[in-house]
Structure formats: C-alpha cells, structure tokens
Amino acid sequence: MNVNGQPFRTVWMDGATVRMINQPLLPYRFELVALPTVADTAASIRDMVVRGAGAIGATAAYGVAQAAQLAPDATFFEDLAAAARLIESTRPTAQNLFYAVRHVLRAAEAEGDHPARARMAAVAAAEALADDDAACCEAIGRHGAPLIGDQARVNTHCNAGWLAFVDWGSALSPIYAAKREGRDPFVWVDETRPRGQGSRLTAWELAGENVRHAVIADNATGHYLQRGQIDLVIVGSDRIAANGDVANKIGTYSSAVVAKANGVPFYVAAPTTTIDPNCPTGADIPIEERDQDEVRFIWGWSDEGRFTRVRVTPEDSPARNPAFDVTPASLIAGIITEKGIVPASVEGIASVARR
Numbered sequence: 001m002n003v004n005g006q007p008f009r010t011v012w013m014d015g016a017t018v019r020m021i022n023q024p025l026l027p028y029r030f031e032l033v034a035l036p037t038v039a040d041t042a043a044s045i046r047d048m049v050v051r052g053a054g055a056i057g058a059t060a061a062y063g064v065a066q067a068a069q070l071a072p073d074a075t076f077f078e079d080l081a082a083a084a085r086l087i088e089s090t091r092p093t094a095q096n097l098f099y100a101v102r103h104v105l106r107a108a109e110a111e112g113d114h115p116a117r118a119r120m121a122a123v124a125a126a127e128a129l130a131d132d133d134a135a136c137c138e139a140i141g142r143h144g145a146p147l148i149g150d151q152a153r154v155n156t157h158c159n160a161g162w163l164a165f166v167d168w169g170s171a172l173s174p175i176y177a178a179k180r181e182g183r184d185p186f187v188w189v190d191e192t193r194p195r196g197q198g199s200r201l202t203a204w205e206l207a208g209e210n211v212r213h214a215v216i217a218d219n220a221t222g223h224y225l226q227r228g229q230i231d232l233v234i235v236g237s238d239r240i241a242a243n244g245d246v247a248n249k250i251g252t253y254s255s256a257v258v259a260k261a262n263g264v265p266f267y268v269a270a271p272t273t274t275i276d277p278n279c280p281t282g283a284d285i286p287i288e289e290r291d292q293d294e295v296r297f298i299w300g301w302s303d304e305g306r307f308t309r310v311r312v313t314p315e316d317s318p319a320r321n322p323a324f325d326v327t328p329a330s331l332i333a334g335i336i337t338e339k340g341i342v343p344a345s346v347e348g349i350a351s352v353a354r355r
Contacts, residue, residue, distance in 0.1 A: 001162040001167060001168070001205075001208070001209075002208070003030060003208065004030075008021065009130070009134070009166050009167050010050065010052075010055045010058070010162060010163055010164075010165065010166055010167070011050055011055055011058050011059050011062065011130070011166065012062075012130070013062045013065065013066070013123070013126065013127070014034075015069075016036070016066055016069040016070055017034050017035060017036050017066075018034075018035040018040075018041045018044075018059065018062045018063065018066055019032055019033065019034050019035070020032070020033055020035070020044065020049065020050050020055075020059065021033075021050075021163065022049055023048070023049060023050060023051060023163060023201065024048065024049060024299070025307070026163075026200055026201055026204055027200055027201070027203070027204035028301045028307055029307070033049060035066075037066075037070070038063055038066055038067045038070065038083045038086065038087075039086070041059060041062065041063035041066060041087070042063060042086045042087050042089075042090050043090075044059060045059055045060065045063075045087065045090040045091055045097070046090040046091065048195070051159075051164065051197070052159060052160065052163060052164020052165060052236070053094050053095070053096045053160075053164060053165070053170075053236065053237065053238045053239075053270070053274055054096055054133045054137065054164060054165030054166055054170070054271065054273070054274075055163065055164055055165055055166065056091065056094045056096055056097045057094070057096030057097055057099060057100040057129070057133065057273060058100065058126075058129060058130040058133055058165075058166050060087045060088075060096075060097045060098075060100040060101050061100035061101070061103060061104045061125070061126035061129045061130065062126050062130070063083060063087045064080065064083055064084055064087065064100075064101055064104040064105060064108075064122060064126065065104055065122045065123045065125070065126035065127075066083075067079055067080050067082075067083030067084075067122075068080055068104075068108055068118060068119045068122035068123065069119055069122075069123065071083075071115070073115045073116075076115040076118065076119075077108075077109075077113075077115075077118075080105065080108060080118075080122075081105075084101050084105055087101055088101055091288055092286040092287075092288050093238050093239055093247055093285065093286055093287060093288045093323065093324050094238045094239065095238065095239040095240070095273070095274050095275070095276045095279075096133075096238075096271075096273050096274055099273045099354075100126075100129055100273075103125055103129055104122050104125045104126050104129070106125075107121040107122055107124070107125035108121050108122040108125075130166045131166075132273075133165055133166040133167075133271065133273070134165070134166040134167035134168060135338070136271035136272070136273070136337075136338035137162075137165045137166070137167060137168035137169055137170055137173050137271060137338075138167070138168045138173065139338035139339075140168070140170055140173045140174065140269050140270075140271065140336050140337065140338055141168055141173030141174050141176055141177035142177060143174075143336055143337070143338070143339075143340050143341055144173065144174025144177070144234065144267070144269055144336040144341070145174045145177035145178045145181060147174060147232060147234075147265075147267065147336075148174055148175060148178040148183060148185050148232070149183065149231075150183040150184055150185075151183075151184055151185070151186065152178070152183070152185045152186070152231045152232065153185075153186050153187075153188065153229055153230050153231045154175060154185055154186070154187050154188070154230070154231065154232055154233070154234060155187070155188040155190070155221060155224070155225070155230045155232075155233045155234075155255070155259075156171050156172065156175075156187060156188070156189065156190065156198070156202060156233070156234055156235055157190040157192060157198065157218075157221075157233075157235045157248070157249060157251055157252050157255055158190070158192045158197045158198055158202070158235070158236065158248065158249035158251075158252070159192070159197040159198060159200075159201035159202045159205070159236075160172060160202075160235060160236025160237075160269065161173075161201070161202055161205040161206075162205060163201050163205060164201075164236060165271075169205075169236075170236040170237070170269035170270050170271065170336075171234040171235050171236045171268075171269045172202065172205060172206075173269065174234060174269065174336065175187060175206075175211060175234075176209055176211070179209060179210075179211055184212065185211065185212070186211075186212045186213065186214075187202075187206055187211060187212070187213040187214075188213070188214060188216055188221070188224055188229075188230060189202050189203050189206065189213050189214065189215045189216065190216060190217075190218050190221055190251065190255070191215055191216065191217055191218055192218060192249060192251065193218055193251075193295075194294045194295045194298075194321060195294060196298070197249070198215065199215045203215050218251050221254075221255050221258065222254075222255075222258040225258050225259055225261075225262045225264055226258075226262055228262075230259075230264055231264070232264060232265045232266075232267065232333075233255060233256070233259050233264060233265070233266045233267065234267045234268075234269055234336070235248050235249075235252050235255070235266075235267075235268055235269070236248060236249075236268070236269055236270060237268050237269075237270040237274050237335075238274065238324060239274060239276050239279065239285050240268070240270060240274050240275045240276065240335065240349065241276060241279045241280060241281050241282050241284065241285060241349075242275075242276070242277050242278075242279060242280050242281070242346060242349055242350070242353070243280060243281050243282075243329055243345070243346050243349070244329030244332065244335070244343070244344030244345050244346065244348060244349050245281050245282025245283075245285070245326055245327065245328055245329050245344075246268050246270075246282065246326065246327045246329070246332060246335075246344070247282060247285045247287070247324045247325070247326050247327075248268070248324060248325070248327065249323070249324060249325075250322050250323060250324055250325050251325070252324075252325055252327050253325040253326060253327045253331075254325075256327045256328075256331040256332070257331065259331070260331050265333035265334075266327075266331055266332055266333055267332070267333050267334055267335070267336055267341075268327075268332055268334075268335045268336070268344070269335075269336040269337075270335065270336070270337065271337060271338055272337050272338065272339065272352050272353060272354050273354060275349055275352070275353045275354065277349070277350075277353045277354075277355065282326035282327070282328065283326070285324075285326060287322055287323070287324050287325070287326075288322070288323040288324060289320070289321055289322050289323065290321045290322075290323050291321065292318060292319040292320065292321050293319075294321050295313070295319035295320070295321050296311060296312065296313045296317070296319050297309045297310065297311050297312065298310055298312050329344035329345060330344075332344035335348065335349075337352050339352045340352075
C-alpha cells in the first residue's frame with residue numbers, strides 16, 4: 001500500500017535490523033522505527049508499536065531470524081530458542097505469532113548442527129512468511145470483494161487493514177478490492193476503544209485510499225444496524241478455533257450479536273495462518289488483559305499541536321482491560337480466507353486449516 005505515493009509494507013528486515021511503521025503515532029505522524037536487537041523487536045510487539053495478527057506474525061518471524069543472524073556459532077541454537085521464548089511471551093492471543101515462531105524455528109532446525117546454513121534458512125523462512133501474508137491478504141480481497149456491491153455500507157471493528165498485516169489487510173482487503181474494481185463502498189468505522197485502532201488507523205488507511213467512511217463511537221454500531229444503514233459487517237481475527245469460534249478485538253462479539261438480531265451478515269476475514277487447529281473452541285483461546293491505564297487514559301493530538309495523554313476516569317477508579325472477546329461460530333455468516341469463503345464450522349475450518 002502507499003503512503004504519500006510511496007509503497008510501504010508494515011514491517012520488513014534490513015540486514016539484522018527489523019524495521020516497521022510506528023503505529024501508536026498514527027495518524028498524527030508517520031515515522032519508521034529501527035529495531036537492532038531481539039529485545040527491541042519483542043518489545044515492539046508487547047508495547048503495540050506493531051499490532052494486528054499478520055503484522056505481529058511477520059515481526060515474530062523476523063525476530064527469530066534476527067536472533068539467528070546475531071547469535072554466535074557456539075550458542076546458536078540456545079540463543080535461537082531463547083529468542084523464540086521471549087517473542088512468544090509478548091502477547092498470548094494472536095495465533096499468527098506462534099505460527100510464525102514455529103515456522104522459522106523449524107526451518108533453522110532442519111539444517112541440523114550447521115549454524116551458517118541455519119542462519120540463511122531462518123532469514124529465508126521469515127521473508128517467505130511475510131510474502132505469504134501479503135499474498136494471502138490480497139487473495140482475501142479477491143474472494144471477499146463480490147460481497148460488496150456498489151454503494152454498499154460496510155461496518156468494521158478495530159483495524160484489520162494493511163497496518164495489521166504485511167500488506168492489504170484482511171477485513172479491509174475486500175473493500176480495497178471492490179474500490180479498485182470501480183465500486184464505491186462506504187465504511188462505518190468503529191472507533192474501537194480503548195486504543196482507538198479504528199478511529200486512528202482504519203480511518204487513516206481509508207482516507208489514503210479515498211474510500212468514503214465515517215468514524216462512529218463503538219456503541220453507535222447497533223443504532224445503524226437497527227436503522228438498516230449497514231449492509232454487512234466484516235472484521236478480522238486474532239485466532240480462529242477448530243470449531244469456527246473467533247477471537248477478535250474486544251467489542252466484536254457485541255457487534256456480531258446485534259448484526260444477527262437485525263439480519264445483517266457478519267463475516268470474518270483472516271488468512272489460514274490465524275486458524276489454530278489445536279484449539280477446540282473459543283473457550284480455549286487465551287484472552288489477553290492489558291494495562292488498566294489504556295482505559296483510564298487516552299492519547300491524542302492537542303489544540304496546541306502536542307501528542308499527549310489525558311485522564312478520562314476519576315483518579316482512584318480502577319479499570320479492566322480485556323483486549324479480545326470471542327464470537328461464537330453461530331453468529332458468523334462465513335470466514336473469508338485466501339482459499340475462499342468457508343463456513344464457520346468444524347468442517348469449514350478443517351477444509352482450509354494449515355497443519
């Protein structure tokens with residue numbers, strides 16, 4: 001995708017340095033970050049400098065490849081294993097992270113006790129995973145675009161655009177594809193409290209692609225569904241269970257319930273790397289709970305031109321901050337993957353899941 005006419009991916013590797021877009025600064029400032037160590041790369045995931053299932057996965061893959069390039073021969077495989085553990089400890093819910101770490105580790109370990117070959121294999125595996133993520137998301141756009149008619153009114157939650165993946169995105173990819181095919185969709189953008197990934201990131205992406213949109217408060221989605229002003233909902237996912245239950249940003253379940261009550265189809269878009277075939281149901285998905293200050297404070301751009309934080313709760317009030325919720329398969333009209341649209345069912349998931 002393009003930023004001011006220049007093509008960018010969300011994250012990439014430059015030698016042994018991982019580079020990425022600094023997402024917490026968007027839409028106020030576009031800045032790139034260089035991460036020279038594995039600790040830096042892991043921190044970028046934990047602190048949400050990078051976020052979104054596919055982008056986290058690619059960053060995790062690059063982090064293991066980075067460890068492979070920095071580790072001395074004498075402790076190569078020990079350092080690689082330590083890097084993998086560190087990266088896997090950053091965030092518990094996103095399946096792409098764990099898939100990516102295993103993918104790169106397997107490639108390195110397949111070279112046996114040959115650190116030089118293992119280094120090359122790790123880097124090649126990480127680059128291949130990032131390329132696969134971008135290709136899968138472009139294919140999701142092709143498969144999902146026919147769902148979006150001309151002037152279709154689409155609702156989405158959080159950010160599942162190209163910033164959440166290496167390129168193209170999942171939930172926004174069908175919208176971009178429909179736009180480039182000559183249709184004129186309109187997107188209702190849930191703000192997505194507490195971190196505002198919709199109001200900050202999705203809105204910024206859509207504006208850059210000249211897609212008509214409006215940012216709405218999260219609790220306004222039901223109003224527009226009830227009024228018949230939303231034709232379909234498309235969201236992303238951070239983990240899909242074997243039975244078709246889906247974990248996504250907190251608030252997704254509420255939207256799915258109201259969409260179902262109003263007869264509006266609710267789709268999930270995700271590459272098959274997001275499927276966890278070893279997770280039987282949504283009840284088995286670990287749900288990350290983040291720092292309460294993400295709820296008690298908001299970051300934004302002041303009238304004085306400063307990027308600053310302000311408190312929005314009483315000083316002594318505690319908060320709870322689950323980052324994700326689970327939407328049952330029964331509420332999902334279909335899952336848009338790079339292999340096509342499949343039912344949110346055991347059979348549908350099994351037909352496309354990677355092993």
